[in-house]
Amino acid sequence: MKLKEPYSTIAYVILGVLLAVGINAGLGALLGTDLPIVAVESDSMKPTFAKGDILILQGKPNYTLTDIIVFSPSPDTTPVVHRVVAINTDGSYQTKGDANANQLPFEKHIPPSAVHGKVILIVPYLGWIKIGITEFILPNAIWIAVVVIFVYLAITGLRRR
Numbered sequence: 729m730k731l732k733e734p735y736s737t738i739a740y741v742i743l744g745v746l747l748a749v750g751i752n753a754g755l756g757a758l759l760g761t762d763l764p765i766v767a768v769e770s771d772s773m774k775p776t777f778a779k780g781d782i783l784i785l786q787g788k789p790n791y792t793l794t795d796i797i798v799f800s801p802s803p804d805t806t807p808v809v810h811r812v813v814a815i816n817t818d819g820s821y822q823t824k825g826d827a828n829a830n831q832l833p834f835e836k837h838i839p840p841s842a843v844h845g846k847v848i849l850i851v852p853y854l855g856w857i858k859i860g861i862t863e864f865i866l867p868n869a870i871w872i873a874v875v876v877i878f879v880y881l882a883i884t885g886l887r888r889r
Contacts, residue, residue: 759784761785764785766798768782770825772825772828773809773827775826776811777852780854781850781851781853781855782854784847785845787845788846791821792812793812795811795812797811801834807844809847810824810825811824820840821840822838
C-alpha cells in the first residue's frame with residue numbers, strides 16, 4: 729500500500745525527527761554527555777573554530793588546562809564553548825574565548841556540574857543548518873507560511889487554466 733503524497737511527506741519528516749533524536753541520544757550515551765552535538769553560534773573561539781561549525785563533545789569528570797569545554801552558565805541559557813584557562817582551588821573552572829580580550833564575569837567560577845563535555849571533533853560549516861533554522865526560519869515562520877500558501881495557491885490556480 730503506497731501512501732499518498734502529503735502523508736508520505738509527513739511520515740518522512742516524523743522519521744527524520746525520530747532518527748535525529750535517536751542519534752543524539754545514542755551519541756550522548758556513547759560519549760557520556762547530555763549534549764553530544766553543539767552548533768557554534770559565535771566567533772569567540774576563532775581561529776580554533778568559527779560560527780557555523782559543529783562540535784562533538786565527550787563528557788568526563790575532570791578537565792585540564794587548555795581543554796575546550798561546553799558549559800551552561802545557568803540552566804536557561806545557551807551553552808558556551810570556551811577554553812579552560814584556570815582551575816580554581818574548589819575544583820571549578822575558569823574559561824575564556826580564544827578571540828576574546830578578557831574573561832566574561834560568568835566565566836570565573838564554572839562548577840563541574842555545569843560542564844557538558846570537552847570538544848573532541850570539529851565539523852566545519854554543518855552548524856549553519858541549525859543556525860539558519862533558529863535565526864531565520866523560526867523567527868519568520870508566519871511570513872514563510874504565508875508565502876508558501878500564496879505560492880501554492882498561485883501554482884494551483886495556474887494549473888487549472
